[in-house]
Amino acid sequence: MPASHELHALRQKQIDRLARLPHQLARLTATVDELESTTPFLVGEWSIAQNLHHLADSHMNNFIRCKLILTESEPTLPAYDRDGWVALADSRTAPISATVELLQGLHTRWVSFWKTVAEDEWQRSGLHPETGRITLADILRNSAAHGWNHLAMIRRTLFAQYSGLPTSPEDLLARIDREWDRLQKVLPDKAAMDTSFDGSWSPKIQIAHLTLWETYLLRHLISGEPAHSVLELAPNDDPSEQLDAVNAADAARAQNLPIEAVSDKAHHVHAAVRSAILSLKWPEWVRRDKNGELPVSRLITTTYEHYLEHWQSLL
Numbered sequence: 295m296p297a298s299h300e301l302h303a304l305r306q307k308q309i310d311r312l313a314r315l316p317h318q319l320a321r322l323t324a325t326v327d328e329l330e331s332t333t334p335f336l337v338g339e340w341s342i343a344q345n346l347h348h349l350a351d352s353h354m355n356n357f358i359r360c361k362l363i364l365t366e367s368e369p370t371l372p373a374y375d376r377d378g379w380v381a382l383a384d385s386r387t388a389p390i391s392a393t394v395e396l397l398q399g400l401h402t403r404w405v406s407f408w409k410t411v412a413e414d415e416w417q418r419s420g421l422h423p424e425t426g427r428i429t430l431a432d433i434l435r436n437s438a439a440h441g442w443n444h445l446a447m448i449r450r451t452l453f454a455q456y457s458g459l460p461t462s463p464e465d466l467l468a469r470i471d472r473e474w475d476r477l478q479k480v481l482p483d484k485a486a487m488d489t490s491f492d493g494s495w496s497p498k499i500q501i502a503h504l505t506l507w508e509t510y511l512l513r514h515l516i517s518g519e520p521a522h523s524v525l526e527l528a529p530n531d532d533p534s535e536q537l538d539a540v541n542a543a544d545a546a547r548a549q550n551l552p553i554e555a556v557s558d559k560a561h562h563v564h565a566a567v568r569s570a571i572l573s574l575k576w577p578e579w580v581r582r583d584k585n586g587e588l589p590v591s592r593l594i595t596t597t598y599e600h601y602l603e604h605w606q607s608l609l
């Protein structure tokens with residue numbers, strides 16, 4: 295059983311996550327067009343719009359459950375059919391902007407609710423027909439994780455729109471441009487570039503990190519300079535076993551750089567990547583190498599897939 299101040303800090307972190315979610319969703323929707331939001335790119339999964347509508351459905355229900363728990367004795371908590379709700383015609387056609395606004399209001403109220411819960415009320419509970427006895431503390435923990443998990447699902451859905459390999463340098467570049475643009479749209483103001491949230495790297499460090507791997511693409515994958523030399527390792531180090539150390543050293547370096555330097559370098563290197571991609575001898579990149587791998591996949595994992603990977607923690 296953690297000490298009470300640890301519990302308090304943990305709950306505060308969960309409340310912060312809930313407070314942040316509508317802002318993350320608002321920034322997310324600014325990067326997603328109509329087609330992207332309504333196409334279920336992952337087979338058998340919801341579209342991005344359905345993920346958003348479901349977040350509102352789920353959090354409205356949880357807000358009501360919280361109030362029932364505090365005003366009744368061990369109430370039976372209403373369940374709802376999440377797939378049914380998301381499949382309603384209303385959920386299929388509703389604009390995602392309205393749902394984000396709904397969540398903004400709801401979470402503002404919910405966060406002030408959480409801040410008023412007294413110490414002896416956290417273990418008050420109700421009976422959920424599917425999951426059994428559930429306390430206020432459980433609802434807070436589950437809801438904070440729920441938002442983050444759906445952001446991750448949305449990220450995977452965005453990934454899935456690129457299920458086939460690019461068919462030409464122009465096609466690869468179009469994907470890179472699309473995801474680079476998405477990344478630029480979620481970057482915070484300059485003042486917040488040094489602030490990290492929830493234990494992840496600050497935006498500045500993440501930008502430096504993306505630049506490191508674009509540099510690797512240019513100098514190693516395309517120009518053939520040895521990987522250890524690009525990554526500043528000893529000649530006998532196996533780069534694939536040193537990735538954590540390489541990333542940590544780069545993060546420590548970036549920490550001490552002004553944001554302007556990191557940002558200038560990012561744009562400079564990225565411009566070089568764009569022109570290098572357009573002059574690729576394409577057949578060499580889509581022919582299997584001696585390990586049975588397609589070299590083009592390494593261009594993907596160091597560009598648009600990598601931007602998408604970091605996009606969620608930049609939101």
Ligand code: NI
Nearest residue numbers: 503600603604
């Ligand atoms: Ni990375």
